[in-house]
Amino acid sequence: MAKKRTQARKRAGANKKARAQRKSTARKATQAKTRRQRVAGVAALPAKELEQRRARALEIATRLKRLYPDARPELNFSNPLELLVATVLSAQCTDERVNQVTAYLFQKYRTAADYMKAPRQQLEDEIRPTGFYRRKAELIQQMARALVEKFGGEVPRSMEELTQLPGVGRKTANVVLGAAMGIPSGIVVDTHVQRVARRLGLTEQKNPDKIEQDLMQLLPQEEWIGFGMRLILHGRRVCTARKPKCEACALEDLCPKIGVATAKKQTATRPRRR
Numbered sequence: 285m286a287k288k289r290t291q292a293r294k295r296a297g298a299n300k301k302a303r304a305q306r307k308s309t310a311r312k313a314t315q316a317k318t319r320r321q322r323v324a325g326v327a328a329l330p331a332k333e334l335e336q337r338r339a340r341a342l343e344i345a346t347r348l349k350r351l352y353p354d355a356r357p358e359l360n361f362s363n364p365l366e367l368l369v370a371t372v373l374s375a376q377c378t379d380e381r382v383n384q385v386t387a388y389l390f391q392k393y394r395t396a397a398d399y400m401k402a403p404r405q406q407l408e409d410e411i412r413p414t415g416f417y418r419r420k421a422e423l424i425q426q427m428a429r430a431l432v433e434k435f436g437g438e439v440p441r442s443m444e445e446l447t448q449l450p451g452v453g454r455k456t457a458n459v460v461l462g463a464a465m466g467i468p469s470g471i472v473v474d475t476h477v478q479r480v481a482r483r484l485g486l487t488e489q490k491n492p493d494k495i496e497q498d499l500m501q502l503l504p505q506e507e508w509i510g511f512g513m514r515l516i517l518h519g520r521r522v523c524t525a526r527k528p529k530c531e532a533c534a535l536e537d538l539c540p541k542i543g544v545a546t547a548k549k550q551t552a553t554r555p556r557r558r
């Protein structure tokens with residue numbers, strides 16, 4: 285009898301060990317797959333999985349369109365130059381504050397040459413409320429000079445040309461080309477798009493350019509302009525960094541909520557400010 289009990293205990297122990305081994309192998313395989321996708325992007329997904337992800341991305345785009353039908357930047361502008369300047373000013377600043385500053389600025393400066401010729405100190409004073417005003421004034425004037433000298437004072441209409449301007453990366457270029465010119469050159473990837481796209485399981489990437497490449501692979505070009513702007517709004521209003529409102533989210537049934545538990549846990553353990 286005692287011998288049988290010992291044998292049963294040994295079998296149970298062996299089974300437990302085998303289960304743990306299987307779990308560990310599966311976990312390692314998942315980690316390796318995620319690493320592979322991080323390197324190669326969604327293009328490395330098996331065809332069936334890629335199709336499923338594309339279908340999900342399209343459904344997400346459709347629902348976002350219903351939620352935010354008139355998505356456009358919350359920065360005020362009436363031409364590409366104004367949007368370019370407003371985008372530079374919006375770094376580390378709220379759109380509301382930028383709009384207050386540009387209400388005056390855009391009345392005074394109408395052309396790239398106007399910005400180029402302005403006394404630096406004066407421009408700094410005018411944009412001071414947006415923060416980092418010295419660097420921003422320097423960038424605006426460098427950008428204005430490049431517009432005048434290389435593009436006859438006009439904002440160019442291609443990604444390649446726009447990204448030659450000082451301080452203009454793909455994000456800013458996509459904002460200007462998409463929102464001010466209606467040219468679908470790519471997808472705007474800011475901090476909100478980075479976070480929400482990863483939570484939605486649309487990309488495993490961390491680098492903004494790679495995230496953009498993944499999203500471009502998933503969606504048809506006609507969706508690119510609206511999708512980026514809508515994901516930004518969704519990130520600001522619903523899928524916020526610290527407390528995503530999953531229970532009230534229209535994408536809840538499509539979302540694997542990657543990393544959300546960790547974000548909530550960090551928020552819960554973060555000491556309160558007094």
Ligand code: SF4
Pocket residue numbers: 480483484522523524528529530531533534535536539540541542544
């Ligand atoms: S379900 Fe939650 S994590 Fe997913 S998009 Fe909505 S708010 Fe974000």
